[in-house]
Amino acid sequence: MHDGPTFVYELRTRLFGLAPTGTAGEVGFIDIAYERTSLAARENGVEWIGTASALSGIVAGTFLALHGPAGLTELSSSIFDRTSYAIDRLDALDGFRVADVHRPHFREFVLHLQDGAKTASELLSQLATRNIFGGVALSRQSILVCVIEARSTDDIETLATALENL
Template sequence: MSDRTAAVYFENPAYLGFIETQGAQIAEMAHAHGALCVVGADPISLGVLTPPADYGAAGSGADIVCGDIQSLGMHMQFGGGHAGYIATRDEAAYVMEYPSRLFGIAPTRVPGEYGFGDVAYERTSFAIREEGNEWVGTAAALWGITAGVYLALMGPQGMREIGESIMARSRYAALALDALPGVKAPLFAAPHFREFVVNFDDTGQTVAEINDGLRARGIFGGKDLSGEFPELGQSALYCVTEIHTQDDIDRLAHTMADVIQASGEVIA
């Protein structure tokens, strides 16, 4: 990192599932070099994790936060639907660059009444056509409404409970797999949210072989990481969410035990 660095981006939870506990230090390092701090945050985790804007001392947290809102009430549809979110400091330098229309609230002529309307209309494509900053899509807007309804129904307590439930289920799954011969889970000694890495080096099998065995028994296994992260050996990324029950997790563990036992190659 140097004074030529424009921005520092990191995810929390990280791509490999562990919770980044040094967010404040990363933000402070970025700001010390005049760079922005950008955090990719899973919104469903924010009922239990510190909001990125609050990393460190007041005013020293993330400048921009972004991510995917699929987890906020959107149905699973073989890869869709998806929509993103972005949040920044409430400063014109950031807000005027938003790639979307801006809506604000203002008092009307009726005392005590407020109305919503376009803000900074002069920056939109409606005013300056191809020079406009925003992109408007009905599909994304509809998913935004879905996420808004989900958050309203869940409330702060509901978001806390679902976050705690996901962490507990992820931990239960990791320990269940770690109990199998030759399996290490989670690979990293850190708290996790949803995803965690499972290592199969001591089973004598590759992730591809494990996944083939699971698929033959009706289970889709974890994402093979051996190509992306060869230093992690034969490791896969597993994910547990609020939709997985204890029976689902137990079935995965029992089935994986059968796959490992069938190979007969566990390294002592």
């Protein structure tokens, strides 16, 4: 990628980089070419990314920097492991089956309701009364379940126990 100032100043995104701070050996994040942004130049700015999007980028960059080179690998491995745990646990419940149970899943999988006594929407509403977000109804008998990094095996157990008792 060409990184000359003329080209960089025309990019339609906010740009962030590293710069030394007041502490020796320490670096922090800075807005590069700030004067070309809509924040500095208003209607004459060339970037189209809002503050919220830029802040999300800073959060992602900070997360990656704090966790080091192996951080993303560790994070994805833990999500994969918890997703596999959730699949095994929920597929073992009477009245429920996970679609493509023997295939690898990352974060998301479809849980089918087998008995037809309740619709997916009804089941999710009942879970919500227990402050459990069980997923998104894909059809009358299917729920999309997502296992994110903020969920633990205890959270998965809470969901499984609630499903057993509904």
